[in-house]
Amino acid sequence: MNRPGLRERKKIETLHRIQGEALRLFDEQGYDATTIEQIAEAAGVSPSTFYRYFPVKEDVVVQDEYDPMIVRVFESQPADAPPLEALRAVLADLFAQFTAEDFERIRRRVRLIFAVPALRARQLQQTTATERLLAAMVAERSGRSPEDLEVRHFTAMVVASWIVAIDTWAHAGDEDLVAVMDRCLVHLEAGVPL
Amino acid sequence: MNRPGLRERKKIETLHRIQGEALRLFDEQGYDATTIEQIAEAAGVSPSTFYRYFPVKEDVVVQDEYDPMIVRVFESQPADAPPLEALRAVLADLFAQFTAEDFERIRRRVRLIFAVPALRARQLQQTTATERLLAAMVAERSGRSPEDLEVRHFTAMVVASWIVAIDTWAHAGDEDLVAVMDRCLVHLEAGVPL
């Protein structure tokens, strides 16, 4: 048996407390003006502990746990679906699980990320990891190599498309996130005509 | 008349000297293991001077002067050419001006950038600036707003396409850079089929 256990619960709680206090402080004073010491103190931990949870300052905003979800949902898609269809469905399925509060939290985070260069840089970097993940899965499915130029190009386009959609949604947005993503993917599939 | 003048010539020279020594040291000891102090000393300047030329350490590798060239070449394209055609031509024209040594230097820089996370992050960030630039030009040409979703999506796709091509070329590459880029853009125009 490997139930959650007190230790793990405490860890998750601490992680969320740090993240919450950090976002609050960033809102109040700005990202750069907030030091790790302040965040640590507000969360009732030591700076060392902060770094144990978030290797770099940016991660307290950028880190998320979506990658494994994406993998799970992607693998549950019908094997004969074309890759672009499959990925579109993955997002739809994923978003269907989110609540309105989830979206609101994500929106705040995304806005912060796009406003602070350091956060944006970190997120772009994290995105390339997701890209590799997708490339591996797509390659598997289409019986090609993950190094194949078209496979890498395909995944790069899809991921970049997502980012444009998220950016648009977070800023303009009374529109639905799924709707914006669909518009982008349709545009992509049509060969980005202008 | 506005000839270079001694002062400017010296500035360019210093800039190149710093860059050269930095790249040499990075090759020898690795990026992280090389301090700004070492670079400054090798280039015969003070650390403060280093920062005057390169606001952040990453810029000594990532900074380039291509953006204005892109603008110039783009504006010299026939006004009735479709945007994707125009951008393809821009790159072809640009690369035609480069020598074999240029390509070799670029290749070394690109490999370094893709190997060091901090450099990659900075470059991705810089890329978004280029993206905005392109968006403005493309918007102008097609009589749309730079905020238009399709315009932003189009430019994001083209830029992301370039990056995949450059990455591929720098690593695999006995193939021509222009050829790889063409393959990517063709794939994009076809709606990234797999």
Add this chain to the structure above:
DNA sequence: CATAATTCTGAAAGTTACTGTCAAATGATA
């Protein structure tokens, strides 16, 4: 229940990237 093993935490000291200020040096200009 008691003790051993594992994991988590905090304190402290050190490195380095980066910022700001000010005076000295150097190139431009009249």
Add this chain to the structure above:
DNA sequence: TATCATTTGACAGTAACTTTCAGAATTATG
């Protein structure tokens, strides 16, 4: 040559991150 603007270097300071180590809390084991 004399004055003006720009560039540079020295210095001091901040804060992000790293490393190390000892002690505390939690879990596993006899």
